[in-house]
Amino acid sequence: MPRSHLTGVFVGSRAVADGLLSVKQLRERSYRRLVQGVYADPALVLDHRLRCQGVALLLPPGTAIGGHSAAAWHGAPFAGPHDPVTVVRPSTVQWKGPREVRVHRSDLDATDVEWRDDVPVTSAVRTAWDLAALESRGTAVAAIDAMVRCGAVSQDDLSAMANAGAGRWGVARVRKAVLLVDPRAESAPESRVRVALVVADLTPVPQYEVRVAGEFVARVDLAFPEARLAIEYEGAHHFTGDQIARDDARLERLRAAGWRVIRLSASDLRDLDGVVARVRAALGL
Template sequence: MTTYRRMTPGVFLGSQAITEGYLTRNQLRTRSYQRLAQNVYADPALPLDHRLRCRGVALLLPADALVGGHSAAAWYGAPFAGVADPVTVVCPEETRWAGPKGVRVHRTVLRRRDVTTRDDVPMTTALRTAWDVMTLEPLTTAVAALDAMVAAEHVTVAGLVALAEAGAGRWGVSRVRRVVPLVDARAESPQESRLRVCLALVGLAPVPQFEVLHHGRFVARVDLAFPEARLAIEYEGAHHFEDDQIPKDDERLDRLRAAGWRVIRVSAADMRDLDGVLARIRAALAVP
């Protein structure tokens, strides 16, 4: 039988709130409470994001289940799971809880040292979260999350290497050993990480966050660089298209070109055609 956890500030079980007299059924139905999962609601003033959904799901968890994987990574420097993405829950293999709609349950071996609590949410520790991200998520997603977790100093590359070396025989160790060599804390966005991984998978090794100098003077720092070819790859997120940023980017591009560098600019739309992006980069590298 599932034992519900206590209510947390701003997040509550509808049935419990009614039973304890905080709300009537009519108030729950007519006021603008945010529904996070079946029978779980939040104050409308709280920002609706993946972490809030995790807080809601936490109220439903059996005592031996934890928020983990890509969801827990939001507390460790990698808040990349979207509000509509399923909440990842890890629990012991013998726990038969399936969770409500919008929850992804992974049954595994959990040890006492894997368990912690943050913001009243029971979750996996940073290192255990890293393991589950590497074993459960696609390669590029896993590397992007680990890049951010290392940059935020919640885990270290040395710790990840040790984790992979000690993982012989564990489920998913082959995935872990594939991800760890690709982790680089210099990345400054998840899309930059994903692009770097895609390049690595075809045998290309750009330098992240490379500082371009010309006659000994700083010109710009670029997302990814092939220094010998003087080729820069710049990922342009949404802020690059804001009015005050556009002239700054154009001026920066002019400085790079004046220093003898070529620049390939990659947008979110371009990332939907990675083969096309890779072809552009390879063609540019082929030009002497």
């Protein structure tokens, strides 16, 4: 008899073939569809790693979860639950995957792959390379910032990787991204804003401590100290409960210290050119 309920992540057709589930149960019960043909217990938290676990059940030997998806295991869990899962495959493996998967063809050595949570993922250094080669510059740098910050890779690792990559596909993009990495950033949005400013020839200082006569006033996300200009990214938690009052009090302390503050939110990330223009105007450039 089929079980009353399947837990974990499973391939629907295999579960039916093994008698663990009927086609009717698969269709009528509330199993969460992760990618085409792969399902999960709805009690499991839906995030990008869970989707990767589903894709891993379909992967042929010699392939691995990579890029922005693998970064979730290396300190940069920024890919969303509905973002495509990135898979790296060598040219010797012919596999397209389900439509929810983005397949990147590239040489993949055994040393480039490690197993995490029963999922083959690219190593931290290889993940950093693929991030820089495949993703937009801001997205790539944000993820690599986080990977360096948590110790998954070092800046020396990144420099060695970039210097040894002559002739490899994407090396120019990789080298540009590596030069922008700064582990002082404490969030992906902060990294993205900083990258947009640096590319525009502006050089903010990340996580700058504002002090007056030696007394601590506040630490700001990005700062132009000589101009006493701060840029602050405010995520959703800044607009809830007591945090609003704390932020207002902090802003008043900065203003009293002679600082101006540009406050950014998620909507500003959709127009980083506009953010750069605001900062330029505030700097009188």
